[in-house]
Amino acid sequence: MLDAVSSIRSRAWRDGVEVAVDFPLADLDAWLGREDVLVWLDILAPSPEDLAVLRDELGMDELAVEDAVEPMERPKATRHATHSFLTCYSTTIETGTRNARLITGRVSAFLLKDGLITVRPDDTVDMDAILRRWQEDGLLHSGVAALVHGLLDHLVDGHFEAIGKMDDELEDLEDLLFEPSGKTSILQQRVFAMRKALVELRRVVLPMREVVTSVMRFRSESDRPLATDLDGNFNDLYDHVIRAAEWTESLRDMVSSIFETQLSLQDARLNEVMKKLAGWGAIIAVPTAITGWFGQNLPYPGFSAVSGLIQSSVLIVFGSVGLFAVFRKFDWI
Structure with a gap:
């Protein structure tokens, strides 16, 4: 993937109605200080100057700013003095190739009382789709909680889609497994690629339970608790995360079963x-x-x-x- 060009997008809403579009990072502090205004700002491929603004002028925790750009960070949610921080991943199964390949995109977010700042190293995470979800859900009157829920819900839906494609791929492997004319080398390559993709998927799906749980806890423990009318939405989101985690566990068992069955069939055919x-x-x-x-x-x-x-x-x-x-x-x- 080519290096992404640094860019900034932003929105401001009052009572769910959009009042500002694509204002610069320098104006973020002014918008955050306005009463009854919900702010979102997205930084794509942040420059050192952008990070300095987050750290020095907006008072973001230095470790959180480093984690936002540090490679190979695991999904997590942490609480800091003036904000909360979370890192999550989107998932996509690449189609059109013989072997399954998982593509992940990373997004980090700073949760403020009246705003959400997202940081992305590249444009793999589709923020346009997330923005449409925010606007179509009709939940923006609930404040930052609506932005966080929409972001996490979009990512978890992507996890489900990737897991579903893996499930379909495993069904194809099962059919290929018992074909008399099936080529062993092709089957072995596809099974190995599936195991590799599933391991990568589990690394980003399983920690989401902790992320969602932490976000729900931060909402209740905050000095200014986020809107409680989204409790049902967050509970439903947590249920989806649990289901995704359980589904990946079953897929791991299926991959192991296919691998072991393949070895048994090889021995039987050799005999x-x-x-x-x-x-x-x-x-x-x-x-x-x-x-x-x-x-x-x-x-x-x-x-x-x-x-x-x-x-x-x-x-x-x-x-x-x-x-x-x-x-x-x-x-x-």
């Missing part, structure tokens, strides 16, 4: 091949033994005579056909 080879080897041994006996330089009934040729041919035919019939009866060949 089947060895059984057939042993059967054909026994049949081939019949003419070898008979021609070896009749090829001895010793006198025997039919030695150097046509009757000996007929006798050996009859023994070879009946012996081979007899063994073939016996092995065929017991499904050896």
Whole structure:
């Protein structure tokens, strides 16, 4: 992915009605100080100057600012003196390729009393979709809680979509697993890619339980508690997070089952091949033994005579056909 170009977007609402669009970061402090105004500002690929404004002028915790741009941060929610901070990830399963590939996008957020500041290292997280959700939900009158809920709800919906695609991929693998003509190498590559994608997915889905729980706790413990009319929405969000976590657990069991079944089928097919080879080897041994006996330089009934040729041919035919019939009866060949 190409490096994202730094940019800033912003919105301000009063009683759910939009009153300002795309004001600069320098005006954020003034908008936050206005009564009954809800503010959102998004910083894409923040520059060192943007981070300095967050840290020095807006009073954001220095560790939180570092975590907002630090790579490989796990999903989490922390409480600071003047704000709360959370980091979450979006998930998308890449389609159009043979092997499953998980694409994650990161968004960090500073939760203030009257505003939400989001920070993204790139544009993988679709903030346009989140903005549409905020405007269509009709919950903006509930304040920052509505922004936080809309953000988390969008991310969790993306988790469900990714998990659903993985579930469909596993069903395809199950069908491929029992195909007689299925190529083992292709199946192994797809199973390995699925296990890798599922491990990455679990890293961003499972911690969401702690994130949502912490946000719900921050709402109730705040000196200025966030709107309680969204309690049902947050409880529903937490239920979705639990379901997503449980679904990933079942997918992990399914992937392990497919992997173990594949190994068992490989052993069974190998045993089947060895059984057939042993059967054909026994049949081939019949003419070898008979021609070896009749090829001895010793006198025997039919030695150097046509009757000996007929006798050996009859023994070879009946012996081979007899063994073939016996092995065929017991499904050896």
